[in-house]
Amino acid sequence: MKIVHIISGLRVGGAEALLLNLVAESRAAGIEHVVICLSDMDTMAERFRAAGAEVRLLGMRPGAPNPLLLLRLTKWIVEARPDIVQTWMYHADIFGGAAALLARLVFRLRGPRHRLALVWGVHRTEVPTAKVGVLLKALARLCAMASNRMPDSVICCANAAFRTHADYGYERSKMRVIHNGFDVHTFVPDATARAALLGSLGLPSHATLIGIVGRANPAKDYDNFLRAAALLRPRVADCHFVMVGRDVDANNEPLGRTIDELGLTGACHLLGPRNDLRAIMPAFDILCLSSRTEGLPTVVGEAMACGVPCVVTDVGDTGQLVGDTGLVVPPRNPVELSNALEKMATLSIEQRKSLGKRARERIVESFSIAICWQNYRDMYAALLRAKGVTKA
Template structure:
């Protein structure tokens, strides 16, 4: 089986990580992958190549689309002659979907008889509003209008994403949910990580490390997290807050200003973007997700795989992911978030470790990459059989 993936960009993020996981897991099955990034963002490119994928960058820039990019993308798909074109997120769904249809036409005209299936990917829980971005909202509207004839299947990363997009006008009959899979071989508990990381931060052994991982974006609601952290720090002075993500660093003036106003400067540690999360996460005593919107958050699954109990907001399918292994609170409620974090912080280290063990077992049993890839493979096979293609 050969799959061409079309994705908006290759920055470090949830969709990009999910793609990397699928490429890595399917390597031994002999599946060939070509990953095409619409933009020139390539932070994940080398990792994808190391996992066995061919990677190409289309080099689109923000602004008015250049028709030549659609032509080049179509040419790449025709040359690859894939069985599946899998697109990721709105931009790629529309542009990659259009290129896939043109590629089908070109292959039919040249008499090759080659058939391909087109699969869209929805990664957001909420349909974008004008406040999020006029262009993004327009893309989602056009995708909804064409969803009943352009893609053969539409994959949602969460039940919540399925509901909101179906209600928005996406073709419900073509939609299904496949949850993200998590790398249970890479993200594992490490009894030595905590002491090592405390030493790196220069903190005493009694410290309670609360981690949060996510880019500086309104959806992640760092304001909610910082307000909750300020409340918690007044009650449990040993808590320290480790913040990791793109633009989550000392150069982020709004974050720095908020920390200063809330009296958190000595308690917050901004590490920016890090490529070694699998080494850092096992050091956390607690992982926090303060988002106001999510699908199925990658960082929560990875933390659980590392044996770290989580305190999360009830957005997307996050509650379904965490189950009874952590604490779940409403979004945009820093008082409730602080209370849940305090409850978790006041547990003994052994009690948190026991919760973490149950959390890892939940990921291994129900949310592994292997289980995710098998669902994707079964779906691809079903679509190709419907087109008369035998693998």
């Protein structure tokens, strides 16, 4: 089976991480992957190549689509002769979907006809509003209008994403949920990680490390996290907040001002974007997700795979992911979030370790990348059989 993936960019993000894991997981099965990035954002390109994928950059710029680039993308699809074209998120769904339809026409004219299946990917829970972005809202509307004709299937990363997009007008009969999978071989418990991170931050061994991982974006609601941290700190001695993500660093002046205003200077450690999360995540005593919207958050699954108990907001399918291995609170409520963090922080070390052990078991048994890939593969195979094509 050969799959062409079309994605807006290859910067570090949840959908990009899932795609990378799927490529790596399926390599042993002989699946061929071509990853086409619509833009020139190629931060993760070498990691995809190392995983065995061919990577191409289309070089689109923000603004009006370039028809010449649409033709180039069509040409690349025709050259690849894929069995599946899998697009990732709204931009790629529309632009990549149009190119896939043109490629089908080329195959039909050349004969004998090469049959390919087109699959869209939905990787956010809430349908974008104009406040999020006028272009993104327009693309989502186009996707809803075209979903009954353009794709053969629409994959949603969470039940919550399915519901909101079906209600928005997506063709319900073509939609199905495949939860994200997590790399349980890379993200593992590490008894040495905590001491290493404490040492690098100059903190004592009795400090409680509460981690949060995510880019500086309103959806991640760092304001909620910091206000909860300010409420928590007087109640839990020596708790420290390790913050990791793009633009979560000393150059983010609004974030720095909020930290100062809340009296958290010295308690917050801003590490910025990191490519060594596998070493940092197991060091946390607790992982916090303070988001106001999510699908199925990658960072929570990775933390659980590392044996770290989580305190999360009830957004998307996050509560379903965590189950009874952590604590779930309403979004946009720093009081509830601080109370849950206090409850988790004041458990004994053995109690937290027990929760962490159960969290890893839950990921391995129900949310591993192996299970995720098998679900994708079964779905691809079913689509191809419906077209009269037999593939492994």
